Amino acid sequence: MDNHLIKLENESIYIFRQSYRSIKNIAMLWSLGKDSNVMMWLAFKAFFGKLPFPVVHVDTKKKFKEMYEFRNIYEKKWNLNLIKGNCPDIKEIDPSLPPAARSAARKTAGLKKILDKYKFKGVIAGIRRDEQGTRAKERIFSPRDESGKWDIKNQPPEFWDQSNFNYPDSVHIRIHPLLGWTEIDIWRYIKAQKIPIVDLYFSKNGKRYRSLGDKDITFPVKSNASNIDEIIEELKITKVSERSGRAMDHEREDIFENLRTKGYM
């Protein structure tokens, strides 16, 4: 593994250990996607093969069947303490949102239910800065108020690996150990460490998924990349953005910020 990946890996391990030490009652989100599995692998590295906290799958019940099969296999294989959380019906979600965004907002509501039930003070999520402009503005440790809101205009300072963990009891912290990774780093790491992933990422009939979400609002992109090496080569030259297959991103300029300030990952 080259120095860049070694550096990223160690930064993430440090964040995991800092979270576990400094925040009471944490959990890790597992969306079953490529980033999520890299995150799982890094957590195994941080805790010597056994996770000391539960893993949460916020299930919209609209994932691809390949994803559910993957979940069932690796829940056992990795010996996970898995919490499966449900999402409310679409009817209960803000009708003023555009359709795909409204559908995605179910996940925020589902996450909030789990936070309320288990009183988690820290939630580890696998977002990356290179995915989207508002994610690029994130902190590694990002405080959210009781309704899950992100105060985007007043984020705490974070420097020299020091962060604040002293918040009122109503606040939970979103923890982002993959913030500094790029899509291509993720694939190079999956290759180097032989991390298992859902095979929807590989091209079939000239198309593949670059990003996995709910099946009704996620679409495959044109691609002939049918293995990891080909994906890495494709990413070096592509001009298509990673989330281009995510319908919600294209509905309105401010939609992602709107969802995220309300608690979306």
Add this chain to the structure above:
Amino acid sequence: MDESQTPRVVTVGHVDHGKSSFIGRLMYELGQVTEEKFQELKNISTKRGMEFEFAFLLDALQDERNQGITIDTTQIFFKTEKRNYIFIDAPGHKEFIKNMITGASSADIAFLIVDVEEGVKEQTKKHAYLLKILGFERVIVLYNKVDKIKYSQEKFDRVNKELESYLSKLEIKVHSSIPISAKNGDNISKKSQKTDWYLGGSVIDILDGFSIDKKDYKDELRFPVQDIYKVGDKRVIVGRVESGKITNDDTLLFLPTNQIVKIKTLESWPSSKTEYNQGECLGITLDEQIFVDVGNVASRPEKPPKLMNRFEANIFWLSQKKVKLNKKYDMKINTGQYQVSINEIKKVIDTNDLQSKKNYDVTKNDICELVFHSSQLIPMDNYSDIKSTGRFCLLDENEIVAGGILNLKNFPDQKEVLSKSKKNIIPEEFYVSEIDRSVMLKHRPGIIWLTGLSGSGKSTIAKGVEKKLFSDNCNVFSLDGDNLRLGLNKDLSFSPEDRTENIRRTAEVAKLFSQAGFLVIVSLISPYRSERRKARDIRPEIFRLIYTKASVDICSKRDVKGLYAKAKSGEIKSFTGISSPYEEPQKPDLVINTAKEQVHESIERLYNFIKKEFSFS
């Protein structure tokens, strides 16, 4: 293409001098703005009645786009033919200095941008000074908007001279000075015809040629303890090598405990190595059992960090709240956290002329030199010797109020002081050590100090927790204020002096019990902050302050012992909460709100807290 290096590059400078536009332009010229993104930005610009605006690539927030300024730092990834980069955009507005620091603190290379038409401004200088504190020894200066001065060399030279003279006073070297236009693309990816008087390279050429090799600290190992895990039957100390390297046959010195011990194994998952370098995380098991706490620093015995309780630091102050002398702050340095106070403001620096300000009030965004004091010994390094163990941040309650770099030249290293003063005292070596007791008991000793008003529930909770711990085979004992006053403290009244003595004696008894390996639960009103602090200082590493919180109203309604009634009628004098003050703890380790929770909930919470803090792994 070199994939082993991804330098992080930050752009700083005064507001509106073109930081975001420059990065946007750079990305565009390198062909790394996707078609999709380009169209999106075009629409966004048109919607706001603007020409195409490169800054929108980074200014993703609605408020940033509408106000045309950068509010928070952002990071964007791109590549040249030579290597990958992470570009960090930092806001220039003085309101957002904390965001600028958040962005710049992780960078390897810094661009300082100046609007060459407007010249050097207040934030240009402040940012330059902050770069110095953040450890930058060299910068690349970009003179933007060169189109606006009609590509005039004369005007460029004038601004360039002023800025170079300022930077040289800060001892920052100018690596290159480049005239650019982010708007028109001059000298960004290729040399511009319009600045033929400029002899240097384009931004890309200069960036690709900038070496980021770091200082090699060789044998100056620093390994701050991040946590201690139980892995199978092994006790694994985890942490990250902050400088130097660690190998499996090393012998380590742990500070501040001053213990020397051989490494048994080095651990990582799924496989381990025999050597770990700077930046790598690992676990260590030791040849013999010693007490190791989070925040301790391991080094080679012959090259240890300094051990300080008084020191100076160069600080950037971020909080609205002013610096308060002799108030307690929390200092976070590496993985450790310590209570410190500021004893003296030596200098407040005006970054405009680098003179000391007359007014010694330190307020938001000030840069100053302070003298600190701590009642604990803290392992640390001079910032000029080792950067990562020579800097810290300061917390006040739930806010990061400052960051600073250490200057340890003017106060003595306590390691040496300690070893000198110990020469005349020959300690008695007992056969049973504290660690032996802990190993046998499977828990560490601890002093769990419950403070709160009479009737707030201290004794009730203490009794419940003691019972639960005892049935777990813990060595546990309760010291109760009322009970002690029947014996050891029966000569003491309730005057402030006697209350102080009451606490001192109780704390000393608690210390003896802790040395015998006990978990001691102390229930004592202990109304004064200063006295509780003295109690903590007796054994700070195992002292935990628990605040049983309930208002005077609630306690006097409960009035289990009928004391409040007597106090109100004047029969009892100096009764805490009625006729004598109670100072609420500012930073207890745990708050138990007995007005809100049931007794069994409170007991459970304190029990879990003790288990977590003192179980021996």
